[in-house]
Amino acid sequence: MKVVIVGGGVIGLLSALVLAQAGCQVTILEKNAGAIESSWAGGGIVSPMYPWRYPPAVTALAQLAQAEYPLLAQQLFAMTGINIELNACGMLMLEAEDQRDALVWGQQYQQQLLPLSAKDISQLSPLLANFKTGIWVPHIANVRNPLLLSALMQAVTQLGVCYRNHTNIVSWHKINNRIAAIESSTGEKYTADAFVITAGAWTGQILNLLAINMPVNPMKGQMILYKLPEQKLKQIVLHQGHYLIPRQDGHLLCGSTLENTGFEKQTTDEALALLQKTANRIMPLLSQYQPIKQWAGLRPASPNGIPYIGRVPQFSNLWVNAGHFRNGLVLAPASAKLLADLMLCRTPCVNPEPYQII
Ligand SMILES: Cc1cc2nc3c(=O)[nH]c(=O)nc-3n(C[C@H](O)[C@H](O)[C@H](O)COP(=O)(O)OP(=O)(O)OC[C@H]3O[C@@H](n4cnc5c(N)ncnc54)[C@H](O)[C@@H]3O)c2cc1C
Structure with missing residues (x-):
């Protein structure tokens, strides 16, 4: 399956990693010169602060992701030689x-x-x-998020993912209930079997172009x-x-x-x-x-900090993984896994209902 991902922060990169490992041909389109937005700016704590104040939907993903992080750190080190400094310091x-x-x-x-x-x-x-x-x-634990991003960038590249910088997606081409292509501000068109929006704080803006209202x-x-x-x-x-x-x-x-x-x-x-x-x-x-x-x-x-993970109901091939609010680094490994499970019709790693796009 050919997948185009819009947004190359931690959520886009981890989604690409999991999809590429499952055999998808993935391209990431990023408007900046790399992952320099929220994922770079974050503190890298890989647990919600005051975890008891969050809804169970956040806890479910956080627990899964916390179990995944040591494996992810090992895998990234083996692939790239970059130590993401996962430090279980309490x-x-x-x-x-x-x-x-x-x-x-x-x-x-x-x-x-x-x-x-x-x-x-x-x-x-x-x-x-x-x-x-x-x-x-x-x-x-905490991770050094700029190192995590560098390691992810190298790892996805090794798996054949194409990461295109300076590619600002500004319009959609649709045929009935399918997205046929997306277009950058410089007029390049990108086609795919499936499109995934991982554009962080800009996700609502991008979906607005399709008259879809998502409160991110x-x-x-x-x-x-x-x-x-x-x-x-x-x-x-x-x-x-x-x-x-x-x-x-x-x-x-x-x-x-x-x-x-x-x-x-x-x-x-x-x-x-x-x-x-x-x-x-x-x-x-x-x-x-x-x-x-x-x-x-x-x-x-996003409302209550619960991310949107799933297919946009109006389109058969448009997916979202966004709205992680204060917990994008915390939740990224689990949220990428859930997205891939849904896209590839595998048994979902957690109950997908709370993250559905209505
Ligand atoms: C000060 C601060 C501290 C934080 N601390 C933590 C923490 O300790 N732990 C934690 O888990 N989380 C923390 N967070 C939150 C965390 O950083 C975010 O939840 C997470 O980075 C979101 O990842 P993302 O990939 O969705 O967004 P981003 O990293 O913002 O990535 C989205 C990408 O989409 C790109 N994009 C947008 N529009 C387009 C377009 N039209 N075309 C192409 N590309 C586009 C952007 O350029 C960007 O690179 C913190 C955030 C901040 C600001």
């Missing part, structure tokens, strides 16, 4: 007001969530400020980066919706903002000040350092 969630709900959720889903006292917290992570309560989730909207997130001489913090730390993510080489991320400002993605001084204040509040040592970088990305926000 996540410390501080002073969550709904700690009780968290513990109930942990029991329900057999996830290890351990309540901590102030003393436990300072023993686990001595450089943090004083916090009264916390929850420790030991198995949670951009939600800006800003992030700052520190470089410490060595790794001082061992765990991911979450407090009042903001987080610190340590990398093994001393880099440390602090994120993020949640801004409903359309498709603009300028960084702002206000966000810089907020994130610096947050970083210093969580780990006072950081007040001795200045951030070395600040950036912004556009999350593909």
